Amino acid sequence: MEQRITCINCPVGCRMTVTLNEAGEVLKVEGNTCPRGAKYARQECTLPLRMITAVIPVENAATPLSVKTASPVPKKMISQVMEALKQVQVSAPVSLGQVILPDVCGTGVDMIATRPLA
Amino acid sequence: MNRERVDILIIGAGPAGLAAAIAAREDGISSLLVLEREAQPGGILRQCIHNGFGLHRFQEELTGPEYAQRDIDRARELDIPIECGVTVLSVSADRVVTCVSPTHGLRQIEAGAVILAMGCRERPRGALCTPGTRCAGIYSAGTAQRFVNLEGFMPGKRVVILGSGDIGLIMARRMTLQGAKVLACVEIMPYSSGLNRNIVQCLQDYDIPLYLSHTVTDIQGRERLERVIVSEVDARRRPIPGTEMAFDCDTLLLSVGLIPENELSESAGVQLSPTTSGAVVSDSFETSVPGVFACGNVLHVHDLVDHVSDESFQAGHAAAAFVRGEPRAERWFRVEDGEGIRGCVPQKIQLCPSASVTLMFRPADVFRNASVVISCSERELVRRKAMIFTPGEMASYSLKPECFQGLSETDPIVVRIEKGVD
Numbered sequence: 001m002e003q004r005i006t007c008i009n010c011p012v013g014c015r016m017t018v019t020l021n022e023a024g025e026v027l028k029v030e031g032n033t034c035p036r037g038a039k040y041a042r043q044e045c046t047l048p049l050r051m052i053t054a055v056i057p058v059e060n061a062a063t064p065l066s067v068k069t070a071s072p073v074p075k076k077m078i079s080q081v082m083e084a085l086k087q088v089q090v091s092a093p094v095s096l097g098q099v100i101l102p103d104v105c106g107t108g109v110d111m112i113a114t115r116p117l118a
Numbered sequence: 119m120n121r122e123r124v125d126i127l128i129i130g131a132g133p134a135g136l137a138a139a140i141a142a143r144e145d146g147i148s149s150l151l152v153l154e155r156e157a158q159p160g161g162i163l164r165q166c167i168h169n170g171f172g173l174h175r176f177q178e179e180l181t182g183p184e185y186a187q188r189d190i191d192r193a194r195e196l197d198i199p200i201e202c203g204v205t206v207l208s209v210s211a212d213r214v215v216t217c218v219s220p221t222h223g224l225r226q227i228e229a230g231a232v233i234l235a236m237g238c239r240e241r242p243r244g245a246l247c248t249p250g251t252r253c254a255g256i257y258s259a260g261t262a263q264r265f266v267n268l269e270g271f272m273p274g275k276r277v278v279i280l281g282s283g284d285i286g287l288i289m290a291r292r293m294t295l296q297g298a299k300v301l302a303c304v305e306i307m308p309y310s311s312g313l314n315r316n317i318v319q320c321l322q323d324y325d326i327p328l329y330l331s332h333t334v335t336d337i338q339g340r341e342r343l344e345r346v347i348v349s350e351v352d353a354r355r356r357p358i359p360g361t362e363m364a365f366d367c368d369t370l371l372l373s374v375g376l377i378p379e380n381e382l383s384e385s386a387g388v389q390l391s392p393t394t395s396g397a398v399v400s401d402s403f404e405t406s407v408p409g410v411f412a413c414g415n416v417l418h419v420h421d422l423v424d425h426v427s428d429e430s431f432q433a434g435h436a437a438a439a440f441v442r443g444e445p446r447a448e449r450w451f452r453v454e455d456g457e458g459i460r461g462c463v464p465q466k467i468q469l470c471p472s473a474s475v476t477l478m479f480r481p482a483d484v485f486r487n488a489s490v491v492i493s494c495s496e497r498e499l500v501r502r503k504a505m506i507f508t509p510g511e512m513a514s515y516s517l518k519p520e521c522f523q524g525l526s527e528t529d530p531i532v533v534r535i536e537k538g539v540d
Binding site for chain 1: 164167181317506
């Protein structure tokens with residue numbers, strides 16, 4: 001099986017072709033011009049990861065609170081994480097880095113505040 | 119009218135203004151003041167809640183609010199006064215700043231030096247000459263970003279995005295994640311000016327189609343936007359009849375370029391560059407008006423805030439030197455845009471710079487396997503090859519002080535791109 005991946009590491013944007021076996025293991029990466037590309041392509045074909053950032057309403061403040069996953073989570077979890085965020089109730093004050101939702105959707109990653117809110 | 123005096127007055131408390139203020143304070147300037155129009159410092163970073171800021175400066179990926187907070191915290195540590203909710207109305211050539219606020223009314227502040235750090239604005243619909251009705255539902259991408267991220271409103275449910283700059287791409291993802299349906303991103307050029315990373319993570323991740331060499335050719339709707347018509351364009355960017363596609367949508371977001379906001383600079387008589395739309399500056403970021411400095415997106419539109427901060431630290435140091443009355447350069451090299459280059463900054467360099475000078479510019483087109491060549495008369499100062507140069511990525515090259523030895527200021531320093539052989 002072959003998968004096509006555009007590299008995101010730099011503006012060159014190499015178009016890479018990744019060959020996988022039936023078990024989903026990477027056999028080879030072609031089209032990259034540097035090792036960073038190959039590493040990204042392997043990750044992207046096996047377990048693509050994304051940072052998720054969002055805003056959630058705050059009960060006692062006019063401005064919403066911006067939050068992020070403390071580290072990247074599997075891409076397939078994005079919609080579940082957004083859904084879980086809808087259930088979160090938060091009220092000011094909030095400090096920068098405060099955990100808003102621990103271990104979001106069983107990813108082992110916390111959702112944290114990216115700004116202080118007095 | 120109240121009349122005050124400060125050594126350095128900084129207009130704007132975004133990343134540029136904050137960095138300039140921090141640098142000036144660290145240089146020992148005790149009398150300085152930052153004026154900010156918004157209710158809080160941080161500038162546009164406050165609404166850029168996505169991550170990817172600070173890789174160069176902090177070696178980590180921060181969100182916009184986190185990046186801003188570091189400078190805000192540092193400014194607080196240094197006890198830098200930041201007055202928010204203050205609108206500057208004009209700056210005079212002798213550095214008298216007129217401003218107004220609900221708490222202090224109209225006042226004038228005399229400044230030993232002024233640092234312009236007002237940032238930039240988005241190109242509006244009117245600048246595009248798009249035909250169609252004047253219905254509601256058409257926003258610049260940054261305005262929509264402000265609604266969603268700072269005010270907690272969704273501007274619409276079915277969205278088309280015109281322009282594939284990074285703000286447009288980021289908003290395609292944001293609107294999708296917050297529950298809207300983004301139907302298409304439409305780009306008139308045959309390439310996107312956004313980062314590959316944003317094309318992958320903001321469009322492809324959500325199966326949002328990107329139509330290159332396409333543009334919006336009609337906007338339809340009575341009260342609210344109902345439909346946009348998208349057409350393919352030819353090599354000269356003229357719509358091709360028969361290629362029309364209709365998208366039923368209630369929202370059109372425009373991400374079609376940024377323009378430095380220089381009304382105040384003009385009031386001071388600062389000379390502007392027609393290519394950058396920002397001030398013409400020296401290597402110390404001083405404009406054509408003595409004691410008036412410019413940095414950040416008001417000077418030229420950057421891709422990375424890290425570079426804004428870096429440039430603004432330099433401007434802050436230079437303004438501090440000016441206030442202390444340090445000797446100033448009187449003879450200059452001119453810097454000119456050569457082939458394939460647009461908007462090189464700074465436009466002039468003092469004859470014997472004591473530190474390295476960084477030249478920043480944008481390629482005028484996409485060039486593959488090409489070289490940047492910086493030369494003066496017959497002498498090559500820098501030659502650097504790269505696999506790709508694109509207008510979406512600002513290029514910068516540093517010239518060491520010894521580069522300038524033996525050069526004559528009668529010849530300009532020319533930056534150009536030499537095409538490679540494919």
